Amino acid sequence: MLTFMASDSEEEVCDERTSLMSAESPMPRSCQEGRQGLENGEGAAQWRGQESEEDHEEDPDRYVCSGVPGRPPGLEEELTLKYGAKHVIMLFVPVTLCMVVVVATIKSVRFYTEKNGQLIYTPFTEDTSSVGQRFLNSVLNTLIMISVIVVMTIFLVVLYKYRCYKFIHGWLIMSSLMLLFLFTYIYLGEVLKTYNVAMDYPTLFLTVWNFGAVGMVCIHWKGPLVLQQAYLIMISALMALVFIKYLPEWSAWVILGAISVYDLVAVLCPKGPLRMLVETAQERNEPIFPALIYSSAMVWTVGMAKLDPSSQGALQLPYDPEMEDSCDSLGEPSYPEVFAPPLPGYPGEELEEEEERGVKLGLGDFIFYSVLVGKAAATGSGDWNTTLACFVAILIGLCLTLLLLAVFKKALPALPISITFGLIFYFSTDNLVRPFMDTLASHQLYI
Amino acid sequence: MTAAVFFGCAFVAFGPALALYIFTIATEPLRIIFLIIGAFFWLVSLLLSSFIWFMAATLTDNKDEPRQRDLLIFGVLISVLIQEVFRFAYYKLLKKSSEGLKSINPGEKAPSMRLLAYVSGLGFGIMSGVFSFVNTLSDSLGPGTVGIHGDPPQFFLNSAFMTLVIILLHMFWGIVFFDGCEKKKWYTLLVVLLTHLLVSALTFISPYSGLNLVLAYIILVLTGIWAFFVSGGSCRSLKLCLLCQDKDSLLFNQRSR
Numbered sequence: 001m002l003t004f005m006a007s008d009s010e011e012e013v014c015d016e017r018t019s020l021m022s023a024e025s026p027m028p029r030s031c032q033e034g035r036q037g038l039e040n041g042e043g044a045a046q047w048r049g050q051e052s053e054e055d056h057e058e059d060p061d062r063y064v065c066s067g068v069p070g071r072p073p074g075l076e077e078e079l080t081l082k083y084g085a086k087h088v089i090m091l092f093v094p095v096t097l098c099m100v101v102v103v104a105t106i107k108s109v110r111f112y113t114e115k116n117g118q119l120i121y122t123p124f125t126e127d128t129s130s131v132g133q134r135f136l137n138s139v140l141n142t143l144i145m146i147s148v149i150v151v152m153t154i155f156l157v158v159l160y161k162y163r164c165y166k167f168i169h170g171w172l173i174m175s176s177l178m179l180l181f182l183f184t185y186i187y188l189g190e191v192l193k194t195y196n197v198a199m200d201y202p203t204l205f206l207t208v209w210n211f212g213a214v215g216m217v218c219i220h221w222k223g224p225l226v227l228q229q230a231y232l233i234m235i236s237a238l239m240a241l242v243f244i245k246y247l248p249e250w251s252a253w254v255i256l257g258a259i260s261v262y263d264l265v266a267v268l269c270p271k272g273p274l275r276m277l278v279e280t281a282q283e284r285n286e287p288i289f290p291a292l293i294y295s296s297a298m299v300w301t302v303g304m305a306k307l308d309p310s311s312q313g314a315l316q317l318p319y320d321p322e323m324e325d326s327c328d329s330l331g332e333p334s335y336p337e338v339f340a341p342p343l344p345g346y347p348g349e350e351l352e353e354e355e356e357r358g359v360k361l362g363l364g365d366f367i368f369y370s371v372l373v374g375k376a377a378a379t380g381s382g383d384w385n386t387t388l389a390c391f392v393a394i395l396i397g398l399c400l401t402l403l404l405l406a407v408f409k410k411a412l413p414a415l416p417i418s419i420t421f422g423l424i425f426y427f428s429t430d431n432l433v434r435p436f437m438d439t440l441a442s443h444q445l446y447i
Numbered sequence: 448m449t450a451a452v453f454f455g456c457a458f459v460a461f462g463p464a465l466a467l468y469i470f471t472i473a474t475e476p477l478r479i480i481f482l483i484i485g486a487f488f489w490l491v492s493l494l495l496s497s498f499i500w501f502m503a504a505t506l507t508d509n510k511d512e513p514r515q516r517d518l519l520i521f522g523v524l525i526s527v528l529i530q531e532v533f534r535f536a537y538y539k540l541l542k543k544s545s546e547g548l549k550s551i552n553p554g555e556k557a558p559s560m561r562l563l564a565y566v567s568g569l570g571f572g573i574m575s576g577v578f579s580f581v582n583t584l585s586d587s588l589g590p591g592t593v594g595i596h597g598d599p600p601q602f603f604l605n606s607a608f609m610t611l612v613i614i615l616l617h618m619f620w621g622i623v624f625f626d627g628c629e630k631k632k633w634y635t636l637l638v639v640l641l642t643h644l645l646v647s648a649l650t651f652i653s654p655y656s657g658l659n660l661v662l663a664y665i666i667l668v669l670t671g672i673w674a675f676f677v678s679g680g681s682c683r684s685l686k687l688c689l690l691c692q693d694k695d696s697l698l699f700n701q702r703s704r
Contacts, residue, residue, distance in 0.1 A: 089476035092483075384581045389490055392574070396487045399480060428494050436497040437578060439519055446579060446609055446650045447496075447526040 087359040088402050090296040092395060094233055098366045099394075101237040102244070102374040103387060111190040112245045113378045119246045121145045126248040138250035142258045145251075149262065153273045161280055172291065176219060176235070180212040183238045219291045232294045236363050240370035244378055252375050256419055259368060263413040278411060293360045365414045369394050372422045376430075385437055389429040393421035448603070453587050456607035460580050464573050464614050471565075477558060478566050485537060485570025485621075492533035493578065496526035520651055527647050530571070531640045534621065537567055538628050560629055561622070561678050568621015572614035580610040605656045612663045616646060619667070619674040626677045642666060 106112055118125070121144055124137035159168055185208050192199055199207075215235070218228045247255065266272040281288060376390040397418025405412055440447065472478045500522035507518065541563050548557045558566075587603050594600035620639045627635025646666060649659045675685075 085476040085480055089479055092479070384585055385578050388577060388581070392483065392487055392490055395483055399484070425490070425494075428498075432497040432501050433493055433578075436493075436500050436522060437582070440523070441579070441583060443516070443519060444606070444650060444656065445519065445523055445647070446613055447493075447523050447530070447575070447647055 084402060084406055088399055090359045091361055091398060091402075094229060094294055094296070094361070095366060095369055095395070095398065096391075098233045098237050098240070098370050099373045099391060101233070102240050102370040103377045105187075105191075105237070105241060106244065106374050106377045109190050109194045111193070112241050112374075114245075115248075117246070118248060121148050122247060122251050124251075126250055134250060138248070138254050141248070141251040142254040145255050146258050146262055149259070150273070153266070157273045157277050157280070160277060172289070173216075173220065176216060176291065177212075179235045179238055180215040180231075181208060183242065184208055184211055187238060187241070225295070225297075229294060229296065232291075232363060233366070236294075236366035237370060239363075240367045240374055243367070243371045244374040247371075249375075249379065252371065253423065256368060256372055257423060260413075260416040260419040263415040267411055267413040275411065292363055294363060294366065295360045297360070361414065365418075368415060369418060369422070372419060372426070376422075376426050379430075381430075381434065383430070383434050385434060386426060386429045389425045389433070390422045393425040394418045397421040448587050448589075448591060448593065450588070452603055453584065456580075456587060456603045457584055459604070459607040460576060460584075460610040460614075461573075463611065464569065464576065467569060467618075468573070472569070475558075478562070481541070481558070481563060481566045482570040482573070484540075485567040486574035488533045488537045488567075489530065489571045489574040490578075492529045493526065496522065496529045499525050499529075523647050523651070524644065527643050528640070530575075531624075531636070531643060534567070534571065534624055535628070535636070538625055541567065560625060564622045564625030565618065565678075567625070568618040569614075571621060572617030575617055576610045576614040579613065580606060599656060601656075605660065608660055609650070609656075609663065612660070612667050613646070616643075616663075616667055616670060619670040622674040622678055623670065642670065 122141035123144065124140050126134050126137055128134045128137060156168070185204075188204070188208065214223070214227070215231045217223055218231050219235075243252070266274040269275065372394065373387060373390050377387040397420070398414070401412060401414050401417050404417075468482075472482055500518065503521065504515075504518050507514065509515075541560070545557050545560070545563070583603065583606050593602050599605070620643065623635060624639045627633065627639070646663050649662055653659050653662075
């Protein structure tokens with residue numbers, strides 16, 4: 001889900017897992033309330049985000065939220081478009097980085113392309129004798145995986161509805177612990193093996209401990225925004241690598257297709273779990289789980305620092321921005337009652353006006369985009385053209401999704417268009433373009 | 448082969464395009480988006496032409512070498528035609544979208560058609576160059592000896608230079624093409640198409656890649672000069688620019704004082 005933290009009310013934007021919501025936000029309340037909600041909401045979000053094996057968390061993450069400022073309609077449109085290109089680029093960069101990490105790992109570290117068993121969510125093997133049996137097994141695997149996702153999402157919605165925030169928080173912390181320590185350890189081990197670099201255990205322990213501890217702090221508590229973004233990209237890449245390794249070939253493609261359909265249904269249908277989650281969060285005026293969302297919003301909130309005296313280095317705190325993002329709408333000149341004057345010497349006041357909007361994208365989107373591109377890089381012929389074609393297709397899908405957001409101004413899922421384009425381009429490039437380009441290259445012809 | 452070959456060929460082929468991207472496109476988000484959309488259009492054109500070639504190849508289903516080669520040449524010509532058609536389609540799309548942008552967003556200055564011509568041409572060129580060369584480039588990191596069976600040993604370098612010329616040509620063609628569309632000079636489109644066909648045809652008519660390259664570079668220089676004059680340059684402005692007497696450098700000098 002993409003979120004335009006465009007000076008929007010919190011309800012809209014940060015609450016759910018970043019649906020693409022270009023919503024007309026009602027008058028934002030004060031930051032204090034938002035803060036409370038944030039602390040609670042954080043837990044929920046994080047729990048969902050950090051689940052390692054469950055990818056149900058992606059469901060909420062697959063929304064794109066676009067906040068449209070609570071301004072008169074004409075201005076809204078203009079501002080949305082005016083900031084549209086910048087937001088698209090603010091999303092292109094992290095998505096590209098995640099994909100680059102995944103593709104680089106896939107191409108160099110053999111471990112992630114070796115078949116070493118399957119997850120329990122995909123119990124049917126694809127080593128069957130006939131094509132029909134294989135297809136059937138992959139469909140069954142997909143059904144199981146998708147039902148696990150649906151069940152988990154509904155469970156999450158129920159937990160959220162009954163305000164079991166502690167439970168959610170705890171689960172989220174468990175998952176991020178596993179991602180940041182265990183998977184990082186495995187990843188580091190495989191990379192060192194590939195490059196034949198020896199590392200003794202004390203050094204390894206120190207490295208992994210520092211990496212993981214700083215990651216936990218950055219993601220779940222406070223830390224520099226850039227560091228938080230980097231950690232979120234890294235855990236998305238790690239998660240995507242796990243999927244690429246453990247999902248069998250055909251199952252992976254069918255799962256990608258099915259997840260896009262589920263995303264579409266869950267966000268747009270009135271009784272969809274994600275939509276219900278969005279609405280619940282809106283009713284409660286709570287911000288969304290920050291750790292599940294990649295936020296590119298900058299910290300402008302000089303004013304916010306006043307409201308929140310404990311956040312002294314306001315420039316460095318991602319959760320304040322989370323809150324502040326939601327409070328960005330508060331930070332706008334339109335709502336002077338909560339916008340404190342800038343601290344002396346703080347240079348960025350115009351910046352606030354300019355950069356008050358950030359963009360948020362759910363981690364699930366990152367993960368599935370990277371799974372698609374990584375699978376394209378991993379399978380078969382070592383062809384770079386297929387990988388590049390999928391990459392361009394996904395970026396174009398993202399562009400189109402943002403455009404649709406600007407047009408429809410309501411919650412939209414971020415996965416379907418990109419994944420559809422990605423799948424179309426993967427299969428067509430692999431089967432049609434590759435033989436053509438290979439033949440041309442071997443005859444040294446240029447088109 | 449060696450890392451030197453890899454890096455050398457990579458920078459020969461993609462260096463100028465990368466420099467153009469960094470200095471002119473990376474700073475503006477809208478330009479990046481138009482670049483990527485241009486690349487996407489080229490990709491779709493390639494997809495379509497591969498499909499046609501594939502259909503032709505499977506329908507004739509003739510395995511002997513001359514027939515395959517004929518089919519390939521047919522594929523190349525069709526591909527060039529479809530690329531130019533998609534360039535026209537992209538022009539139409541940009542025209543429509545710039546009108547839309549202007550009506551909705553009167554305050555903000557929409558990018559001019561000339562700029563979009565440059566960006567779209569570069570997008571086409573980058574995608575085309577990358578698709579032609581990146582597999583060859585990745586092979587150059589592996590083991591092997593070039594030309595062991597009697598083929599020319601400068602295979603990689605020739606490919607790199609050819610890729611470079613294609614990228615730059617696409618950029619110039621984009622500028623000239625869009626200008627022709629804007630001013631309704633339809634013969635310009637025809638000339639672009641013919642030049643493109645000529646450059647592609649050169650690669651299979653002449654077996655001497657050296658000659659191909661030289662001719663392609665001559666065409667590049669001529670097209671570049673044409674694009675320069677079409678986009679508003681003149682000998683005078685060129686002279687002023689080279690002698691650092693143009694307006695921008697004058698202002699810069701004043702500021703630094």
